[in-house]
Amino acid sequence: MEKYTTYDQDVLVVGAGGSGLRAAISICQAGLSCGIVTKSLLGKAHTVMAEGGAAAALGNMGEPDNWKVHFKDTMKGGRFINNPRIVEIFSKEAPDRVRELEEYGAVFDRTPEGLISQRPFGGHTYRRLNHVGDRTGLELIRTLQDKVVSYKPIVYMEHTLTRLLMDGDRAVGAFGYNRQTGEFVAFRAKAIVFATGGWGRMYKFTSNSWESTGDGAGMAYEAGAELMDMEMVQFHPTGMLWPPGVRGILVTEAVRGDGGILKNNKGERFMFNPEYMPELYKGQYADTEEEGYRWLTDKVNNRRPPELLPRDVVSRAIYKEVLAGRGSEHGGIYLDVSQMGAEYIKRRLPSMWEQFYSLGGIDITKQPMEIYPTIHYTMGGIWTESETCSTSIKGLFAAGESAAGLHGANRLGGNSLTDILVFGKRAGDHAAEFAKNADFGKIDSSQIEEEANTLLAPFTNPGKENPFKLTQELQEAMQEGAMIARTEESLTKALNKVMELQERAKSIHVEGDRVYNPGWHTARDIRFMLKTSEIICRCALERKESRGAQWRLDYTDASEEWGKINLIAQRDGDAVKLIHRPVPAMAPELAAMFEEIK
Amino acid sequence: MASYSANSREEGRAPLPMENRERDWWLMPLLTVVVLTLFGIYTTFRAFENNYYHYTNNGADYLSPFYSPLLPIAWYLHLPLFGLKMVSPAIYILIFPLAFRLTCYYYRKAYYRSFFWDPPACAVAEPRADARMKYTGERKFPFILQNLHRYAFYAAVVIVIILWKDTVDAFIWTNPDGTHHFGIGVGSIVFLVNIILLSLYTFSCHSWRHFIGGKHNCYSCSCGTRSSYGIWKKVSFLNHNHALWAWVSMLSVWFTDFYVMAVASGMFKDIRIL
Amino acid sequence: MRDKVTIRLFRGNADGGTETDYEVTTFPGMVVLDAIHQIQGTQDSTVACRWNCKAAKCGSCSAEINGRPRLMCKSHVEDFADSNGLIRVHPLKTFPLIKDLVTDVSINYRTAEKIPPLTVSEDIPRPFKMQQIDVERIQEFRKCIECFLCQDVCHVLRDHNRKDGYFGPRFMIKIAALNMHPLDSENRLRQLKEEGGIGYCNITKCCEEVCPEHIHLTDNGIIPLKERVADYYYDPLKILIRKIVGPKKR
Known part of the structure; x- marks a missing residue:
């Protein structure tokens, strides 16, 4: 049997992004021992990529904003398959979570009154995104990192976990390896929080880092947890397109919030085309370009331009424009902010300017950007209970992008940074509560042995498959078949390819030893990616309608029936079992709010 | 103490090649050494020369910045400095701008790099391996005195005021009858450019930037701090190019002195413009 | 822009190491990190390097390119290749080496x-x-x-x-x-x-x-x-x- 080291922690937090760190703060505050496991170094998690801001209805901008409006915006954005109770908790607790960050050391941009400045964003009725220039995610993670470090938890940097250890139906630990040495590690914990992020890496053009391979969802699935809304993968309308070296890198929505306009190759602001305006948002956006411009300076008396419609709407419009032959030179659309002036751009969007200038060789103060939708976020994930963030596995909690239920079919920009704060805290609190009333479970060494063998197999495997090659093939298949516009045919093709790759993955072979060996790491990652991709395809095939991020060319309309259903995916031996579960009903007082505005 | 599982191998650094940079890294240090050395030689020579520093022909009044203000002869003759008597008054004057430039945050960078090779250039290995652990930076004498840069700044302000007066004088010409009139010679322009550059250098000083507003944490908290914010912003703007001002003002001082020396010694003639 | 460049990469650990040359195929806008990825994917999957966002926002891919401390994701291949199409990539020198481009920070x-x-x-x-x-x-x-x-x-x-x-x-x-x-x-x-x-x-x-x-x-x-x-x-x-x-x- 392979050697491994065992560590004991009251609560184990898997993932050191925003939600993991926020959970860790709560656990430390509860006086428990906390271990944080991260695949990277501390502070490098995907949270740093978030740019625009954290949405919370502080109402600092003189607009009548409150949690109810935020609730309504989020439900509408999610096309009503979000869990209303989760959204309620979210919008009510968001302001406190954001203000608390200031206490921890965050330094947001200010209003003239000295309060946190808020910017407008797609799908939000009022200016609601608390921000620091266009690097809000960095500010968040650094703030949380500094705060959590002051409690002196144990941070296991560059450790990958690959298996949830079960004691009957309860999660009691996790097993994996130290990336730096290749040594195996096992963690024993009374409670486990999964804050493992999303899985945008299975697409070719992605704004996600290598880390987003869906290990968390994969591990939870393999242990029998329920996954929900897995078909809902968000395409951010504006990813960098040219040159190829930068393809997929995100262009923040703040560019549009701060005056950036979308143009096709005829120079038309095509978002004003009434064809692209969904019924749900009619009358709430500017009808003319003049009003759109006026809104930049007078937000109270004008409506926002339609470039700021929710992400799924804008992505579809861009897709259609390009399809109709009105695309840019390299097959995208132009995003132009140059009319706002160099000084303004460099002050409001400094890191965007830098990103285009130094990575792409483009000066956005002088020329338009070429953009195309890129994979950005996964709304689906591990099913969680609304109050406690507990999953369908006892002792396992989930928060942030790895959890499902808040965003429904489409996430509004700015809601993810608040998501990780609100539910990071809740998951931490409730995991701590659970751990206080629990003992360490029993670790089953046969599970460890099984996983160790799985991990080591690629070294001795007689096969010839290259893990990087398989990853590339998977990304191409998913990009082609499960992107913005989906059909039965494209999804089936992608699914078949995924199944074929799953077979081939069994004969992956890697060279070298276990010390920091990327080939070996990828050999395990790809198995999570393949399983998650399979689930995405199956769920997308199952949901025979268009809703939010799920756009089916063969079922172009939203169906009332599907609007009441969340798709649950659960492991059933080697097969994926899909369950139709009714969307939780909205509490009467919340439902009444919708009657008011309708 | 929190622990990080990253295996600590602080001692075992990689056996990497020592030298890696492109070949041109030594250009800046070399240039610095050459120019500063030349300036040093010229200044020393002029400081001890004790001649050709005041041009008063044709009613002009050009006083070399090395010798301004004019010290009474008896004064400097009987003030011992480092045991030297009978030396030139310039010694007593130059010590102040020298101290200002020697402790200046920009010049420190320049000479630590080019004369002390601490480091010679970024990511270029320092050659004196034996001195590695002896490095104390600015923690020990004499370099700890760099912390008193502000006092050199105060003196430099006095010098700048005096040199402004000299510049005004360079525009005032004496008639044969003892009366004065306004006029411009090439020398006047030289003086004006020099004092402007010197002022830019002096008032872009880091210590001044700290003194005038950098020391505050909250600018909006009172009326006083709010106005100091405005000045601090402007000084910060100047400060951004402190190195540039340091170089050009050094060259302009040198040229001003050279000009006075040249016209006073008759090397060439000053030309009246107005 | 040339079709191919050579990456002269430091391979090794705290006990020692050597420089190894890898030839990579270029494309417009290619950065040094892309080149390292290409080496991993097609030539040697054991090449160790840290990276995360590939957009100069996370600060993971620090290395010394031609002796200059740089982010690999922000260093264009065409800016760093010398007249022979050669780029030297080394790990950070100040920190103990773990493997190849990965140091213990x-x-x-x-x-x-x-x-x-x-x-x-x-x-x-x-x-x-x-x-x-x-x-x-x-x-x-x-x-x-x-x-x-x-x-x-x-x-x-x-x-x-x-x-x-x-x-x-x-x-x-x-x-x-x-x-x-x-x-x-x-x-x-x-x-x-x-x-x-x-x-x-x-x-x-x-x-x-x-x-x-x-x-x-x-x-x-x-x-x-x-x-x-x-x-x-x-x-x-x-x-x-x-x-x-x-x-x-x-």
Whole structure:
């Protein structure tokens, strides 16, 4: 049997992004021992990529904003398959979570009154995104990192976990390896929080880092947890397109919030085309370009331009424009902010300017950007209970992008940074509560042995498959078949390819030893990616309608029936079992709010 | 103490090649050494020369910045400095701008790099391996005195005021009858450019930037701090190019002195413009 | 632009290593990190390097390209290839090597722990009111992505190996961001002078030269801190005044 080291922690937090760190703060505050496991170094998690801001209805901008409006915006954005109770908790607790960050050391941009400045964003009725220039995610993670470090938890940097250890139906630990040495590690914990992020890496053009391979969802699935809304993968309308070296890198929505306009190759602001305006948002956006411009300076008396419609709407419009032959030179659309002036751009969007200038060789103060939708976020994930963030596995909690239920079919920009704060805290609190009333479970060494063998197999495997090659093939298949516009045919093709790759993955072979060996790491990652991709395809095939991020060319309309259903995916031996579960009903007082505005 | 599982191998650094940079890294240090050395030689020579520093022909009044203000002869003759008597008054004057430039945050960078090779250039290995652990930076004498840069700044302000007066004088010409009139010679322009550059250098000083507003944490908290914010912003703007001002003002001082020396010694003639 | 370039990559660990040449195929906008990925994917899957975002926002892919500390994701292949199409890529030199381009930077995390977090007195009203003019200065320092290139290039750490005496530029500006915070009540000058070792810095500004976020570490951070330390510990007039008037309230 392979050697491994065992560590004991009251609560184990898997993932050191925003939600993991926020959970860790709560656990430390509860006086428990906390271990944080991260695949990277501390502070490098995907949270740093978030740019625009954290949405919370502080109402600092003189607009009548409150949690109810935020609730309504989020439900509408999610096309009503979000869990209303989760959204309620979210919008009510968001302001406190954001203000608390200031206490921890965050330094947001200010209003003239000295309060946190808020910017407008797609799908939000009022200016609601608390921000620091266009690097809000960095500010968040650094703030949380500094705060959590002051409690002196144990941070296991560059450790990958690959298996949830079960004691009957309860999660009691996790097993994996130290990336730096290749040594195996096992963690024993009374409670486990999964804050493992999303899985945008299975697409070719992605704004996600290598880390987003869906290990968390994969591990939870393999242990029998329920996954929900897995078909809902968000395409951010504006990813960098040219040159190829930068393809997929995100262009923040703040560019549009701060005056950036979308143009096709005829120079038309095509978002004003009434064809692209969904019924749900009619009358709430500017009808003319003049009003759109006026809104930049007078937000109270004008409506926002339609470039700021929710992400799924804008992505579809861009897709259609390009399809109709009105695309840019390299097959995208132009995003132009140059009319706002160099000084303004460099002050409001400094890191965007830098990103285009130094990575792409483009000066956005002088020329338009070429953009195309890129994979950005996964709304689906591990099913969680609304109050406690507990999953369908006892002792396992989930928060942030790895959890499902808040965003429904489409996430509004700015809601993810608040998501990780609100539910990071809740998951931490409730995991701590659970751990206080629990003992360490029993670790089953046969599970460890099984996983160790799985991990080591690629070294001795007689096969010839290259893990990087398989990853590339998977990304191409998913990009082609499960992107913005989906059909039965494209999804089936992608699914078949995924199944074929799953077979081939069994004969992956890697060279070298276990010390920091990327080939070996990828050999395990790809198995999570393949399983998650399979689930995405199956769920997308199952949901025979268009809703939010799920756009089916063969079922172009939203169906009332599907609007009441969340798709649950659960492991059933080697097969994926899909369950139709009714969307939780909205509490009467919340439902009444919708009657008011309708 | 929190622990990080990253295996600590602080001692075992990689056996990497020592030298890696492109070949041109030594250009800046070399240039610095050459120019500063030349300036040093010229200044020393002029400081001890004790001649050709005041041009008063044709009613002009050009006083070399090395010798301004004019010290009474008896004064400097009987003030011992480092045991030297009978030396030139310039010694007593130059010590102040020298101290200002020697402790200046920009010049420190320049000479630590080019004369002390601490480091010679970024990511270029320092050659004196034996001195590695002896490095104390600015923690020990004499370099700890760099912390008193502000006092050199105060003196430099006095010098700048005096040199402004000299510049005004360079525009005032004496008639044969003892009366004065306004006029411009090439020398006047030289003086004006020099004092402007010197002022830019002096008032872009880091210590001044700290003194005038950098020391505050909250600018909006009172009326006083709010106005100091405005000045601090402007000084910060100047400060951004402190190195540039340091170089050009050094060259302009040198040229001003050279000009006075040249016209006073008759090397060439000053030309009246107005 | 040439079709192929050669990456001369340092391969090895703390026990030793060699440079190995890899030929990679270029494409428009290709960065050095792309080249490393291509090597991993098609030539040698054991090449170790750190990376995350590939958009210069996370600060993971620090390395020394042609001897210059750089982010690999921000270094275009065409800018670094010499006339023979050769690019040399080495790990950070200041930190202990783990493997290939991966070094042990954990000392930076241990240093970060020594710095007390923001401390705001209880009697300051909540939510905080701060003006933009009061926070813009510290916002510059908070742009830091912790790539540790400044720590790598700082000669105090790199050549003199005084990691025991000096926190390094990254932590000087971290303290600056706290010390200049309008609401912070912690006295940080003693730490700066003693444990932090600000006196080791001889403001030779290499940290500023390599910073991918263009933070003015020395001009806006370390020098103002040196002036603050001088105010408190070195300026005889100020010390005298403080003796007479008593310490200033913050």
